[in-house]
Each structure stands twice: as structure tokens, then as C-alpha cells.
Amino acid sequence: MFDLSAYMTEKRSRIDHHLTERLENSPAPTLLTRAMTYSLMAGGKRIRPILCLASAEAVGRGDTGILTAACAIEMIHTYSLIHDDLPAMDDDALRRGKPTCHTAFDEATAILAGDALLTLAFEVLAHTAQSAGIAPDRWLRVIGGVARAAGRSGMIEGQMQDMAAEGNPLDLDRLERMHALKTGALIEVSVFTGALLAGADEWQTDRLGRYARNIGLAFQVCDDLLNVYGDSEQMGKATGTDHERGKATYPALMGLGPSRRLAEDLVHESLKAIEEFDNRSDPLRAIARYTIDRTR
Amino acid sequence: MFDLSAYMTEKRSRIDHHLTERLENSPAPTLLTRAMTYSLMAGGKRIRPILCLASAEAVGRGDTGILTAACAIEMIHTYSLIHDDLPAMDDDALRRGKPTCHTAFDEATAILAGDALLTLAFEVLAHTAQSAGIAPDRWLRVIGGVARAAGRSGMIEGQMQDMAAEGNPLDLDRLERMHALKTGALIEVSVFTGALLAGADEWQTDRLGRYARNIGLAFQVCDDLLNVYGDSEQMGKATGTDHERGKATYPALMGLGPSRRLAEDLVHESLKAIEEFDNRSDPLRAIARYTIDRTR
Numbered sequence: 001m002f003d004l005s006a007y008m009t010e011k012r013s014r015i016d017h018h019l020t021e022r023l024e025n026s027p028a029p030t031l032l033t034r035a036m037t038y039s040l041m042a043g044g045k046r047i048r049p050i051l052c053l054a055s056a057e058a059v060g061r062g063d064t065g066i067l068t069a070a071c072a073i074e075m076i077h078t079y080s081l082i083h084d085d086l087p088a089m090d091d092d093a094l095r096r097g098k099p100t101c102h103t104a105f106d107e108a109t110a111i112l113a114g115d116a117l118l119t120l121a122f123e124v125l126a127h128t129a130q131s132a133g134i135a136p137d138r139w140l141r142v143i144g145g146v147a148r149a150a151g152r153s154g155m156i157e158g159q160m161q162d163m164a165a166e167g168n169p170l171d172l173d174r175l176e177r178m179h180a181l182k183t184g185a186l187i188e189v190s191v192f193t194g195a196l197l198a199g200a201d202e203w204q205t206d207r208l209g210r211y212a213r214n215i216g217l218a219f220q221v222c223d224d225l226l227n228v229y230g231d232s233e234q235m236g237k238a239t240g241t242d243h244e245r246g247k248a249t250y251p252a253l254m255g256l257g258p259s260r261r262l263a264e265d266l267v268h269e270s271l272k273a274i275e276e277f278d279n280r281s282d283p284l285r286a287i288a289r290y291t292i293d294r295t296r
Numbered sequence: 297m298f299d300l301s302a303y304m305t306e307k308r309s310r311i312d313h314h315l316t317e318r319l320e321n322s323p324a325p326t327l328l329t330r331a332m333t334y335s336l337m338a339g340g341k342r343i344r345p346i347l348c349l350a351s352a353e354a355v356g357r358g359d360t361g362i363l364t365a366a367c368a369i370e371m372i373h374t375y376s377l378i379h380d381d382l383p384a385m386d387d388d389a390l391r392r393g394k395p396t397c398h399t400a401f402d403e404a405t406a407i408l409a410g411d412a413l414l415t416l417a418f419e420v421l422a423h424t425a426q427s428a429g430i431a432p433d434r435w436l437r438v439i440g441g442v443a444r445a446a447g448r449s450g451m452i453e454g455q456m457q458d459m460a461a462e463g464n465p466l467d468l469d470r471l472e473r474m475h476a477l478k479t480g481a482l483i484e485v486s487v488f489t490g491a492l493l494a495g496a497d498e499w500q501t502d503r504l505g506r507y508a509r510n511i512g513l514a515f516q517v518c519d520d521l522l523n524v525y526g527d528s529e530q531m532g533k534a535t536g537t538d539h540e541r542g543k544a545t546y547p548a549l550m551g552l553g554p555s556r557r558l559a560e561d562l563v564h565e566s567l568k569a570i571e572e573f574d575n576r577s578d579p580l581r582a583i584a585r586y587t588i589d590r591t592r
Contacts, residue, residue: 023498030448030456031456032452071373086407088403106384107384111407116453119452123443127440130433138434139432140432140435141426150415195346285433
């Protein structure tokens with residue numbers, strides 16, 4: 001039986017170590033770097049970089065170049081959280097049980113720390129691409145893919161749609177499209193990045209893409225369920241907030257039972273997408289199940 | 297005699313056309329794309345992309361791949377203006393004679409439009425790299441160089457230092473270091489990008505780097521002079537604001553005459569750096585002189 005908990009602990013430790021090395025390369029860090037580090041090391045689950053590494057392993061490869069790419073994606077995820085938490089956006093004071101970046105520092109520093117994490121992601125991708133033993137054109141596809149997923153046709157547009165929906169709740173179709181952009185695109189490109197850098201062929205990339213789209217949505221449905229039924233202490237953030245803000249959620253739109261079943265179906269679909277892969281995909285399979293079993 | 301005005305008009309028209317094509321590729325643009333376009337097409341001088349193109353010409357090449365790279369740098373410049381203008385930062389209502397992005401739209405949209413322009417810059421760089429007839433490793437060096445110049449060791453750190461200096465004015469040394477980061481780094485990488493993509497060798501890159509560092513600072517000294525003595529109507533923004541904010545400027549620290557002479561010396565140094573280049577560098581030479589002759 002594959003031990004996901006041990007696997008994730010080991011990966012998280014490698015990711016955290018690598019991120020710390022990337023950020024704290026100076027004896028007297030600037031205020032900017034301290035704010036970047038504060039948010040980056042605030043105890044995230046590291047789902048995206050772990051997916052990137054697990055995807056590379058499923059294809060049969062895992063080296064430091066891929067670890068760097070995984071960490072770059074986590075930088076982009078962290079920047080998006082910093083900006084989403086800002087007073088002008090979701091105005092959140094707590095994130096993962098700690099004061100958000102603009103609360104711990106100030107608003108201007110938080111905006112710039114987010115900008116700098118986004119920029120650093122591309123710097124480390126381009127820098128690593130010049131030294132790692134992977135073809136430059138694969139790196140260029142990764143950089144382009146990550147930027148596309150994070151940008152105006154992906155994550156940022158998702159946040160725009162999410163904000164526009166406050167007080168004007170989305171229906172099920174538009175909710176799904178919003179999530180596909182806001183969280184799905186970056187999850188999908190995490191899996192794509194690992195696969196591509198590991199040398200995946202078109203068939204593998206296609207299957208892994210289907211895997212990622214399904215668990216991306218499953219992840220979001222479960223986030224909604226946790227926001228309603230989760231334990232705020234375990235989650236490290238307030239729960240019940242979606243309802244207060246009049247946000248559309250899966251439980252609100254389709255009820256608790258059907259939301260749970262939808263999540264289970266999505267996980268089933270994700271497992272089916274990679275059923276022909278060998279046991280090097282066991283981490284991906286376990287992560288798919290974890291998506292709906294987690295408590296935070 | 298080289299006609300800089302005609303040269304810049306022609307280049308600006310190509311740049312504007314290319315930027316419009318990149319942004320407005322949809323019959324029903326989203327709110328996000330409209331905010332991005334609003335700021336990107338608000339009548340900037342296009343100094344950075346023009347420098348990129350002129351640098352490539354000095355080395356002997358100019359194709360659409362280089363135009364795209366030049367435009368990506370302008371996207372990054374525009375994002376930095378949008379974020380610098382935010383209420384939490386410089387809180388400016390006017391930019392180039394028009395309401396700033398957060399005034400014309402709202403704060404959240406402005407933050408995200410800035411994020412999206414920064415992200416789009418890397419998307420178009422990586423995308424163009426896959427089709428243009430320039431070696432992928434040159435593109436990777438450009439992407440890494442642009443990210444470095446724009447990030448926490450460049451432009452963003454410069455903005456942090458500039459903000460920290462409000463009410464606590466910098467001395468001449470720290471003012472120069474701040475400008476080298478805040479505006480110098482992106483100007484230098486504009487020249488570097490054009491040179492590298494045009495196939496520059498190490499000697500050419502080194503000379504063009506010296507050219508760029510000198511005109512970058514000259515540009516800033518003249519910006520300070522224009523803020524004191526410029527015509528706000530011609531500038532399209534308020535003047536005298538540096539003094540009101542208690543910001544250190546060259547005229548305040550060293551007086552008007554010495555500031556003018558410093559700018560002239562810097563332009564002289566920039567011209568000397570490329571004196572062995574042939575007449576394909578005439579645009580670069582004319583731009584260096586324009587740096588201190590401009591009225592906006």
C-alpha cells in the first residue's frame with residue numbers, strides 16, 4: 001500500500017528546502033524578500049509542486065530542474081494568494097492561520113512581494129533552463145504554458161470572474177468555468193510541467209491533462225464542502241465565509257450529497273485517465289483520492 | 297542628419313500596432329483585457345521598446361521576434377506604472393494626462409490588470425521564442441534577464457526603496473542606486489534584449505550595456521528636472537510633486553546647473569561607449585541626445 005502521507009512529507013521538505021535556498025540567498029534580506037519569504041513559507045500544502053513532481057515520476061524522471069520548476073509554480077500560487085487577500089480584493093486578514101501578507105507588513109509591500117514572486121518564478125524557470133539537461137524548447141513550452149495558465153486566459157481571469165460574482169452568484173455552468181480558470185489552470189499546468197520536463201510523449205501528456213482537469217475540479221468542490229463543514233482551526237482560516245459573502249458554491253447550488261458524489265465521480269474520472277500507467281503513477285492516484293479525503 | 301522624430305514615430309506606430317494585435321484578439325474583450333489595453337495604449341513614449349529595436353539594428357538585425365520582445369518589455373513597464381499609481385503606493389490620479397487605471401476602473405481590476413500584463417509579457421516571450429528563427433538559448437537568456445531586471449533585484453526593489461525614502465530623503469549615492477534599480481535595470485535589459493536577439497557578441501553586449509546604464513541615469517536626472525521645471529500640460533501629469541512629497545531629486549540635492557551638467561556628462565559617456573559602432577547606431581546616438589532634450 002502506497003504511503004501518501006510519507007510521500008508528501010518528503011516532497012514538502014524538499015520543496016521547502018529548495019524555496020528557502022532560492023529566497024534567502026543573502027545575509028541581510030531586504031524588506032521585500034522578507035515579505036516574499038513570509039508568505040511563501042507560511043505552511044502551504046504544496047499540492048501544485050507535489051503534483052508537478054509526481055507527474056514527472058509517472059513519466060519516469062525526477063531531477064533538480066523539475067524541482068525548480070515545481071517551486072516556481074508554488075511561487076506563482078503564493079503571489080496569487082497575497083494579491084487575492086488584499087483589501088481591494090477579498091480583504092482577508094488570516095491565511096493558513098497566520099496574518100496575511102498585507103496585515104503582517106503593509107499593503108504596498110504585499111502588492112510588490114506578490115509582483116516579485118510572480119517575476120521570480122519566471123527568472124528561476126529561465127535560469128534553470130540554461131543549466132538543466134533538458135532541451136531548451138521544452139523549457140520554452142513550460143514557460144509559455146505556465147504564463148498562459150497564470151494569466152488573463154487563466155488564473156487572473158478566474159479571479160476577475162470570482163469577484164464579479166459577489167452578490168451576483170454564478171449558476172453551475174459559470175461556477176465550473178470560473179473554477180477551471182481560477183484554480184484549475186494552474187493545477188493542470190503543474191501536471192503538464194512535470195510531464196513535459198520528464199520527456200512525456202503526446203499520449204502521456206494528453207492523459208495526464210485529463211487527470212489534472214478532473215482532480216482540479218474535485219479539489220475545488222471539496223474546498224467548497226470544507227468551507228461549509230470544515231473545522232476552522234484545522235483549516236487555519238475562517239469557514240462559512242462563502243455563505244456570508246453570498247458566493248455560489250457546489251453545496252449551495254446542488255446540495256451536500258450531490259456535491260460529494262460529484263467530487264467522487266471526478267476522482268474516478270481522473271483515475272481512469274491514467275489507468276494504463278504503471279505503478280510509478282501510484283503517487284498521482286493517491287493524490288487524487290486525497291483530494292476528497294483531506295480535512296484542510 | 298538622422299531624423300529621430302520620424303524614426304520614433306515610425307517605431308511607435310509599429311509597436312502600437314503590435315501591442316494592439318496582441319491584446320485585442322477577441323471580438324468581446326473581457327473587463328480585464330479592457331483595463332490592460334487602457335493602460336497599455338495610453339500614449340506612452342515607448343522609449344524601452346524603441347531602445348530594444350534600435351539596439352538590435354545597431355548589431356545589424358531587426359525582425360518580428362525582436363519587435364515582440366520589445367513589446368513584452370513595454371507591457372512590464374506599463375504594469376509597473378499601474379501598480380505604482382495605486383492608492384497604497386504613489387496614489388496618483390493622472391498618468392499621461394488620463395485617469396490612472398484604478399481611477400478609470402477600480403483598484404482590484406487595476407491590480408489584476410497589472411499582474412496580467414506582467415504575466416502576458418512572459419507568455420509572448422516564450423511563445424515567440426518557439427517560432428522565431430533565433431536560438432532558444434538566447435531567448436532563455438532574454439527571459440531570465442528581463443525577469444531579473446524587473447524583479448526583486450531590480451525594478452521592484454527600486455520601488456520599495458523609493459517608497460521607503462518618502463519623508464526620509466536619500467542622499468546622492470542612495471538616490472543613484474535607487475534609480476539604477478527602479479528605472480535603470482529595465483532600460484538596460486531593453487538594450488540587452490535587442491542586442492542579444494540580434495546576435496551580438498560579448499564585446500558588443502558589453503558596450504551597449506555601458507551605453508544603456510548611462511542613458512538610464514541621464515533619463516532619470518532629466519525626469520527630475522522636468523518634474524521641477526517642466527510644463528504639466530505637456531507632461532500629461534502634475535509637476536512639482538517630488539518636492540511636495542519630500543522626495544530626494546537631483547536638482548534638490550545638487551542644484552539645477554550641476555544636475556544639467558551631470559545629465560550631459562552621462563549622455564557623453566553613453567555616446568563614448570558606442571563610438572566604435574558604425575552608422576547603424578545613429579538611432580541609439582540620437583536617442584541619447586533626446587534623453588536630455590525632451591520636454592516630456
